[in-house]
Amino acid sequence: xxxxRRPLIAGNWKMHHGGMSGxxxxxxxxxxxxxxxxxxxxxxxxxxxxxxxxxxxxxxxVAIAAQNIHAKDSGAYTGEISASMLVExxxxxxxxxxxxxxxxxxxxxxxxxxxxxxxxxxxxxxIVCVGETLEEREAGKxxxxxxxxxxxxxxxLAKSTIPVAIAYEPVWAIGTGKNAQxxxxxxxxxxxxxxxxxxxEEFAERTRIxxxxxxxxxxxxxxxxxxxxxxxxxxxxxxxxxSFGAIATVAERLTAS
Ligand code: PGA
Numbered sequence: 001x002x003x004x005r006r007p008l009i010a011g012n013w014k015m016h017h018g019g020m021s022g023x024x025x026x027x028x029x030x031x032x033x034x035x036x037x038x039x040x041x042x043x044x045x046x047x048x049x050x051x052x053x054x055x056x057x058x059x060x061x062v063a064i065a066a067q068n069i070h071a072k073d074s075g076a077y078t079g080e081i082s083a084s085m086l087v088e089x090x091x092x093x094x095x096x097x098x099x100x101x102x103x104x105x106x107x108x109x110x111x112x113x114x115x116x117x118x119x120x121x122x123x124x125x126x127i128v129c130v131g132e133t134l135e136e137r138e139a140g141k142x143x144x145x146x147x148x149x150x151x152x153x154x155x156x157l158a159k160s161t162i163p164v165a166i167a168y169e170p171v172w173a174i175g176t177g178k179n180a181q182x183x184x185x186x187x188x189x190x191x192x193x194x195x196x197x198x199x200x201e202e203f204a205e206r207t208r209i210x211x212x213x214x215x216x217x218x219x220x221x222x223x224x225x226x227x228x229x230x231x232x233x234x235x236x237x238x239x240x241x242x243s244f245g246a247i248a249t250v251a252e253r254l255t256a257s
Contacts, residue, residue, distance in 0.1 A: 001224055001225065001226075001227070001229065001230060001231075001251070001254050001255065002227055002228070002230070003255070004205060004206070005205075005206065005207075005208050005230045006038065006039070006040055006208075006255075007038070007039045007040065007208075007224070007230060007231045007251040007252075007254070007255060008039075008040045008042065008165060008208045008210060008230060008231035009036075009039055009040070009041055009042070009231050009232055009234070009244075009247060009248045009251050010041075010042035010043070010044065010065060010093070010095075010127060010165075010167075010210065010231070010232070010233045010234065010238075011029070011042070011043045011044060011234050011235075011238025011239075011244050012044045012065075012067060012095060012098070012212075012233055012234065012235050012238060013025075013043065013044055013045050013046060013049075013067075013238060013239060014046075014067065014100075014235060015046060016046070016239050017045060017046070017049060017239065018045070018046040018047075018048040018049050019048065019049065022045045022046070022048075022049035022052065022053055023049065023052050023053065023056055025043075025045075025239070025240075025241055026043060026045065026049075026052075026053040026056040026057055026062070027056055028241025028244075028245070029041060029043050029057070029062050029241060029244065029245075030056065030057055030060040030062050031241070031245075032062075032241065032244065032245040032248050032249075033060055033061045033062050033248075035245075035248075035249065035252065036248045036249060036251065036252040037061075037252070038252055038255040038256070039231075039248050039251045039252050039255070040061070040063070040231070041061060041062045041063070041248060042062070042063045042064070042065050042092075042093050042127075043057075043062060043063075043064060043065065043238070044064075044065035044066065044067050044093070044095055045064070046067065047066065047067075047081055047089075050064060050066060050086070050089040050090065050091060051089045051090055053090075054089060054090020054091070055090065057090075058090075063092040063093055064089075064090050064091045064092060064093070065091060065092070065093035065094055065095055065127065066081070066086045066089075066091045066093075066094045066095070066124075067094075067095050067098070068081070068094070068095065068096075068098075068101060068115075069081065069082070069083055069086060069094045069096065069115050069118060069119055069124070070082050070083075070115070070118070071111065071114035071115050071117070071118045072118070073118070073122075082118070083118045083119055083121065083122035083124050084122050086122075086124060087122055087123060087124060091124060092124070092125060093124065093125045093126070093127060093165075094115075094119045094124045094125070094126055094127070095126075095127050095129065095167075095233070096112055096115045096116050096119060096126045096127065096128050096129070097112035097115070097116075097128050097129045097130070097149070097153075098129045098169075099129060099131055099169060099171045099174060100174075103171075109148075109149070109152040112128065112149075112152065112153060113152055113153055113156065116128055116153045116156050116157065117156050120156065120157075120160045120162060120164070123162060125162055125163050125164055125165070126157075126164050126165070127164075127165045127166070127167050127210065127233060128153050128157065128164070128165070128166050128167070129166075129167045129169050129212070129233070130146050130149035130150055130166060130167070130168060130169070130192075131145075131146065131149075131168055131169040131170045131171050131173075131174075131212075131213070132145040132146060132170055132171060132172075133145075133171045133172060134171070134172035137170065137172065142170075142188060143188065143191050146168065146188055146191070146192065147191070147195060150166065150192055150195050150196075151195065154195065154196070154199055155199070157196075157199075157203075157207070158196070158199035158200055158203050163206075163207075163208075164207060165207065165208045165209070165210055165230075165231075166192060166196075166207065166208075166209050166210070167209075167210040167211070167212045167233040168185065168188050168189055168192060168209060168210070168211055168212070169211075169212035169213050169233060170188075170213050171213075172213075173212075173213025173214050174212065174213050174214070174235065175214070175235060175236060176213075176214060177214050178213075178214055179213055179214040179215060179216075179219050179223065180211070180213060180223075182222045182223050182225070182226050182229075185211050185223055185226060185229060186226040186227065186228055186229065189209050189211070189226065189228035189229050190227070190228045192209050192228075193209060193228050208230035208231055209228060209229065209230050210229070210230060210231045210232050210233045211223050211224075211226075211229045211231075211232050211233070212232060212233035212234065212235070214236070215232040215233075215234050215237060215247065216234075216236070216237040216243060216247070217237065217243055217246035217247055217250070220232070220246070220247045220250040220251070221250050221254070224250055224251055224254055225254060231251060232247060232251075234247060
């Protein structure tokens with residue numbers, strides 16, 4: 001972490017806690033925020049719990065994110081949810097281009113680009129996810145792949161007047177319990193920051209780059225201590241207020257040191 005940027009700790013609930021348990025977990029996150037005044041906390045419940053979680057977090061510093069968005073604003077797109085609907089439901093952020101969406105729902109560069117535009121146009125802050133597969137890492141292509149994903153959205157992000165974030169999530173680390181080594185994560189984060197700086201130094205300095213992939217209380221300190229890691233996008237460990245709170249507490253402590 002770096003004192004220039006406020007840490008951002010985001011929980012990606014994926015397809016969990018869509019009802020009553022989501023409301024309870026959101027309330028637990030509000031409690032966490034009482035002890036983490038220097039950390040931006042974001043939770044991304046499933047669509048069905050967005051409005052209720054937003055209601056529960058109203059007046060607290062906990063912000064709500066959606067996990068996905070449709071690029072069009074309205075129309076005959078059965079099953080889809082637009083940016084303006086997410087804003088209406090109380091969202092401030094949206095996760096775009098998560099590797100599970102790229103992998104299972106065919107989200108290519110163009111789709112991720114268009115969704116990022118739709119989000120920003122509606123005032124929704126995107127957290128754009130990038131990351132390499134195990135095969136790509138083993139072939140020594142990590143930086144090449146991540147650069148391609150970053151460059152595809154960079155012009156849109158760099159001209160945004162609202163804050164944006166990038167999440168570096170090595171695909172092989174997601175949900176596997178196998179996190180990236182802090183030095184490996186820092187190498188990619190520093191490279192991402194350099195690519196952002198090519199668009200604008202000032203943009204690169206203020207934009208938060210999150211790490212995601214089996215981030216948990218046990219490894220939070222070593223990963224969040226890296227100079228270019230400005231927070232985390234947390235899946236499994238965000239499903240429980242205790243572990244999510246423990247990670248946020250690490251971030252809070254690191255801001256003081
Ligand atoms: P994980 O998921 O923390 O369960 O690895 C992270 C993510 O997919 O955002």
